[in-house]
Amino acid sequence: MSELLHPHIAILYIDADTIYCDYFLSHFSDEYRVFTASSIQEALTHIQQQPIRIIFSTLNLVSPIFSHLLTNHAAKNIEWIIRHPETVKNTAQLKKIPGYPSFYHHCQLDAHPDTLRAILRHALDRQRLQLENRLLRQNLQQTQCLLQKNKQYKQIEEEIKYLNTELEQRVLKRTVQLEEAREEACASNRELRTVLNTLKLAQDELVQSEKMVILGQLIAGVAHEINTPLAAIRSAIEHIHSFIHKDFIRLPSFFRALSQPQKNDFMILLKQLNNTQKHLSSREKRQKKHQLQQVLQEKNVVQPEKLAKQLLSLGITQYQENLVSILQGIENQEILSWIIQLKTIQKSTTTIHMAAERANKVIFALKTFARHDTNGEKQTCNIIEGIENVLTLYDHQLKSTVEVKRHYQTIPRLMAYPDELNQVWTNLLHNALQAMEFNGILKITVQALKTGIEVCFEDNGCGIPEDVYPHIFEPFFSTKPKGEGTGLGLDIAQKIINKHNGEIHVESQPGKTVFQVVLPFN
Template identity: 50%
Template sequence: MFESHTGVRDLSSSELAFRSIFENAAEGIFQTDLAGRYIRANYSLAKIYGYESPEALIQDQPNAKAGLYVEPQRRQEFITLMAEQDTLTDFESAIYRRDRSIIWISETCRVVRDQQGQVQYYEGFVRDITQQRLAMDQLKSTEARLQQRNQELAEALSQLQNTQRELVHSEKMAALGQLVAGVAHEINTPLGAIRSSIETIDLFAQRTLPTLPDVLRNLSPELFAAFTSLRQSCLQDTLQLSSRERRQHKRRMTPILDELGLENADGWADTLIDIGVLGDLTPFLPLLQAPTGLEVIELAHQLALLERSTHTITTAIERAAKVVFALKTYARFDQSGQKVVAQVTDGIETVLTLYHNKLKHGVEVIREYEPVPLIPCYPDELTQVWTNLVHNALQAMDERGRLQIQVKNQPQAIAIQITDSGPGIPDAVMPRIFEPFFTTKPIGEGNGLGLDIVRKIVDKHQGTINVNSRPGETTFTITLPVQESVGHA
């Protein structure tokens, strides 16, 4: 195009301008024949495809050799659409780079015909959209997991409501009734965190994500390196900073930002702290001084909020899943009538999880678990034992004090001790605490069957239950055999 029959010719100013645009364009530019062979390609296209030069790309001809598209049928779809409409806009495909790594590209192309209307070649532009696709895929994956978890939570709440109706006249229902508000709160809290985080992610997808490619493409290598360093700072958890620590970092940063002539240096100091910049500002001075630097810093801030929201969703889902698992374990009822081998501490932890809302505000829970063997038992019934004892301990302490749970090994048995720091059981009441229908609670708060049920369940396991009480310390001790007695059904 630029050479004469003698081999070299002087280029006109228009040709020079065209060549400059072609060679220096930020987007990949190409011309291919009908077989997919590259006739021309610029440096940006070669770089996108992983080649060191356009000549290397043209020599390799990955498109013509059917080695470009991850899904080969996309090449045929490209040809079909071009034949039908002569132009193609934002045709997205996954392709192999030279090193066989996979990226996503978007092609905008047109057909070039001769004067007789015959197709001569294709030409167009290529953009690397890998980051946008990854961000969208991550967003879709997060939303899918959220919908699944929300469905599980809805099913768990439905199961809880059914359990309430079925057990309304039983002692288990009396204990469960005390838990309902706390369980609902324990589920609503992570749901609220998830909802807030999803709103943040949705705003990022609508407002920030579309501008991401343009902002990054226009960064110089120096500014891109500063941006990358800034992104690394986002990994720091600044949410754990106290107000005093934030003020200290802010007092140190603000004068530096003022010296740079930044408007609202106080606000930018807050933004940098939110991102995670707590140390030396020197690596980020190029960004702070660049004309578009503040825009890039705000982009890093939005990405930090995105990562923080994703972390919040993960933490909230784990917390909700733990509550749901405990709730399912508690509500399960084994009608087989057969003992199974189980770990005693699992049932205790299920009860503590369900009572977490009552425990977290004023009760210090002390766990002292020795490694103990699995035992043959009725896990659902033992869960009822731990529920009644923990519930009674909380009422005795008025939900303020210390709850100590010890699990110890004994010869051929496991001992479980539940101790509260309440006022203790009066001597006059002690002999009657295991009697059916005996209660010291106000009317409507108990029917006197709780400890009677506990004693019967322990007897069914061929265990023992004892109580020692004095002001400030009441301990229920339950022993359960490690092995089932011969002839026991």
């Protein structure tokens, strides 16, 4: 309704005579937006297209045609100024017309322009007053609504205060209850933590006890594995000691007494000691000696059997004509004796080195197995190295009757508890050997998966009976005779794998049992 207050309000002048239309247009177009119409249809078009608020009309308003205009929705709420003598006489009749405006004015057809201007201003004032009155009514209604809402708000506020008070009391009561429950929970947590620590210590002690049980069963074999290389070292040292104290002092004078050709032969034979020789078994030595002897016989060499034995003692496994000519010389027999003694010393040093390495390997495996990690933190470990350490401890039981087939892939190092994993490999290996009665084929597979590392122990033993299968991971369950097992091996293994967030599975049938362990990278 803000357009009613605009100074250039739209006015429609309706007159069948265009002269009056032009007359009206010339006097009022400077002050207002004036539109003219010579027919009802044209007037209706202007009303539909423009926001008309004032209408001057000289037409007979009681005519049916004009009644249509009055009842049209677009003509409602328009101020009318009627300039027709007949309409003044028929005002009562006009009021009976449906949709007739509530505000209207009458004026004479020949009224002066100033009179018309005054009537226009009066009509605008009436519209303005009507608008202000309407706005006041709206404001009054809004004020009444606000007062009503304010009263409702006060009631709601009182209810909210009451509810807040009640809620605070409930919250206070509930807070006290929660505090009491929290104290009880804290006390329970302390008790549970104590119990958990006790269980953890008990489990660690149980794992260590299981280690000691297995170590006690292995101690005889481990002692043998250590004593054997120590005995070899002792024998080699005695031979070296005897050579140094009895024969070595004579070597310089012997060498000075040689002629130049003999010295050359001595140096040729001495160089043969530096040749890297593959270690041969007793069977392989016999085969090589037989082959050399046949070749020497074909060459018509004197004493082929003796010469083949001499060549083999120097680590020579193939026929070499220059060496054969040297060894056949009668004057070179003493040279050959010295060379053989030096070769024996060289073999003794090699034996000491290999025996020391073997003993060190066994001791390292024993130390690694028996170690008890109290740190409790994961560390990077080599899975294959851990398995090999366990195999070293069982080497005495594996040598003669068990064939170990290793299928190792290149795998990354893993964050884990290495001591505990070694316990798992020990339990799985021990069970496999017992299932095979220490006679059969053991296949160990280590490979990398997308999400972790897989380790499989496969044996060709008797398998796990169907009635035993569901109970193998239960603590204290054992099928072994009394005194041979605690029934905790696989239970401990499963707990250790679970601690690593891994999985352990078993598939068994007569002649093939596979324990599969999967350890995740993360």
